[in-house]
Amino acid sequence: MKHALLAALLAVASIAAALDGQVGIHDPSTVVQCDGKYYTFGTGGTALVSDDGWTWRAGTRAPRAGMAPDLIHIGDRYYQYIARNVGAQPKAEINMIWSKSLNPNSPDYKWVEGGVVVSTNGIEDCNGIDPGAFLDPTTGKLWLTYGSYFGYIRVVELDPKTGMRRYPNLRPFDIAINCEASTMIYRDGWYYLLATHGSCCRGADSGYNIRVGRGRKPTGPFLDDNGIDMIQGGGKLVIGSGGRVVGAGHFGLLDLGEGVQKFSMHWEADFDRGGASVIDIRPLLWKDGWPVAGENAKEGTYEIESLRTGTALELAVEGIPVGGRRAARGGAGFGPGAGAGPGGGQAAPGGAPQSGGPPQGAPGAAPQTGARGAGAPQAGAAAGRGGMGGGGGMFGGSGVPLADQDVKEVSANWPSGSVDARMANYLCQAQQKWTLTAVPGAGGYPGSPYFKITVAGTDRALAATEEAELVVLPAFTGGPEQLWRLDQLADGSWRIMPKAVPNAGTPMALSAIGASSVTLSKYDPAGNKHRWLLKTP
Numbered sequence: 001m002k003h004a005l006l007a008a009l010l011a012v013a014s015i016a017a018a019l020d021g022q023v024g025i026h027d028p029s030t031v032v033q034c035d036g037k038y039y040t041f042g043t044g045g046t047a048l049v050s051d052d053g054w055t056w057r058a059g060t061r062a063p064r065a066g067m068a069p070d071l072i073h074i075g076d077r078y079y080q081y082i083a084r085n086v087g088a089q090p091k092a093e094i095n096m097i098w099s100k101s102l103n104p105n106s107p108d109y110k111w112v113e114g115g116v117v118v119s120t121n122g123i124e125d126c127n128g129i130d131p132g133a134f135l136d137p138t139t140g141k142l143w144l145t146y147g148s149y150f151g152y153i154r155v156v157e158l159d160p161k162t163g164m165r166r167y168p169n170l171r172p173f174d175i176a177i178n179c180e181a182s183t184m185i186y187r188d189g190w191y192y193l194l195a196t197h198g199s200c201c202r203g204a205d206s207g208y209n210i211r212v213g214r215g216r217k218p219t220g221p222f223l224d225d226n227g228i229d230m231i232q233g234g235g236k237l238v239i240g241s242g243g244r245v246v247g248a249g250h251f252g253l254l255d256l257g258e259g260v261q262k263f264s265m266h267w268e269a270d271f272d273r274g275g276a277s278v279i280d281i282r283p284l285l286w287k288d289g290w291p292v293a294g295e296n297a298k299e300g301t302y303e304i305e306s307l308r309t310g311t312a313l314e315l316a317v318e319g320i321p322v323g324g325r326r327a328a329r330g331g332a333g334f335g336p337g338a339g340a341g342p343g344g345g346q347a348a349p350g351g352a353p354q355s356g357g358p359p360q361g362a363p364g365a366a367p368q369t370g371a372r373g374a375g376a377p378q379a380g381a382a383a384g385r386g387g388m389g390g391g392g393g394m395f396g397g398s399g400v401p402l403a404d405q406d407v408k409e410v411s412a413n414w415p416s417g418s419v420d421a422r423m424a425n426y427l428c429q430a431q432q433k434w435t436l437t438a439v440p441g442a443g444g445y446p447g448s449p450y451f452k453i454t455v456a457g458t459d460r461a462l463a464a465t466e467e468a469e470l471v472v473l474p475a476f477t478g479g480p481e482q483l484w485r486l487d488q489l490a491d492g493s494w495r496i497m498p499k500a501v502p503n504a505g506t507p508m509a510l511s512a513i514g515a516s517s518v519t520l521s522k523y524d525p526a527g528n529k530h531r532w533l534l535k536t537p
Helices: 004-010 378-384 407-411
Strands: 031-032 036-043 047-050 054-056 065-072 077-087 092-099 112-121 133-137 142-146 152-157 173-177 180-187 190-196 210-213 236-239 246-254 261-270 278-285 290-293 300-306 312-315 418-423 434-438 452-456 459-463 471-472 484-487 494-498 511-513 518-521 532-535
Touching: 031 065, 036 065, 065 133, 112 152, 112 173, 133 180, 142 180, 152 180, 173 190, 173 290, 180 246, 210 378, 236 290, 246 278, 278 484, 418 518, 452 484, 471 518, 494 532
Parallel strands: 210 246
Antiparallel strands: 031 036, 036 047, 047 054, 065 077, 077 092, 092 112, 133 142, 142 152, 152 173, 180 190, 190 210, 210 236, 246 261, 261 278, 278 290, 300 312, 300 434, 300 532, 312 418, 418 471, 434 452, 452 459, 459 471, 484 494, 494 511, 511 518
16 A cells, blocks of 8 residues: 555656755765755865755855765765866875864864875776765774766775775775765665766756666675666665756755655756756655655645545534435435534544535434435335436435536635634545645745645635634635645655644644544654545535
């Protein structure tokens, strides 16, 4: 089921726009946090910084510049590895510099030269550029991958205390060919080598794409999903061009904790920015043991469905069936909630609220004449089952397509003030459709802006309360309790969190208590009560 869910989500995925602000950069390093800010460095010394991971600006350049640097935080040091060609390619070297802070306002900010880590002589089958640093979480060992199309991708072990090479006389391990901009990550006993294939540095004509292989050791071999070794040109596609962006390159893991992983990268050309090379941050998903590029949340109208219960978030008002209420001959229909009456608020036995009315046998429910299992005369039921072929009858329908509900019509009797939110079986009704809209100037989080969530076609806005509950306000006013963060999780579902819960000291996430109740609580990455699906109605 998990894999089917992810496959369905990826089938409708599209490439979204890159980040906000000043995002121009080529070959960005892995994005690293320091003092609550996000930092990256690129080819030519470009430096970018962000307060929230969404809106970026120019940062303070390091004293050493070069090609395709990488950045890693180990202990009290930030190591930056920077490549340069010494004369013509493939003669090159990778230098290391380090600082105790990336914040230029910190007293610990000072870049110190560490020296040459690796080099290539211009004759051997390797070009010593495009470093990628990886700290093995199982052993504490530090590794550096490097290389480009001039021969092999290689890996050497470094000393995590100094950032320099541990065994300079030991021959590097050759692990891949026909790629560049490599790095490694680890998950569930596997080491994953991610590298960029295709042509570089040609703007909208660049063929860059990120591919992956995996192995049981950081020295390889790394095989793709078809069993082809990356040293023979193998590699499973992670992300390529699409939409209005071209040339995906330079993967860098951004682990936000609690099971939320993203990755930094760049596009060789963003058509909406004149074909410039820009940084981007995307969710990192996993399917069948392989990394997959996810989707940042996009504006649109959705059903918000609980992965735990299969029921949908809705405004707690009386629901009207699509097409209007109609009574079948001889009775009110079959099953819980078939009769007329107050909608949505009364739950069927063992189930979610039914927008059509109360369950059979509930106080105030109409007699279920002709209903299945109610001892009703069979003649009435038989009459209600007629006409299936040409419209009419209990099962025949109207004979013409039913129009979507007009929220202006069905909301005429909705309360004008604040209304609760709840869960119910999804019936395509107006109170069950929600519109995500990015809020300009409200900031964001890595990869995405904050959104307002409103009942589609209205300004009624979902908000967090002081009691850590949910309410739908008559209008959006821009408060932090009305701004929502949506992070795509490893299985393709979503974690939905308000920017702030009034008077709460810890972040909270949207949580399905049961089939009919919804609240806010501390996020539990091990369960599914905080996991949601965004479905196009």
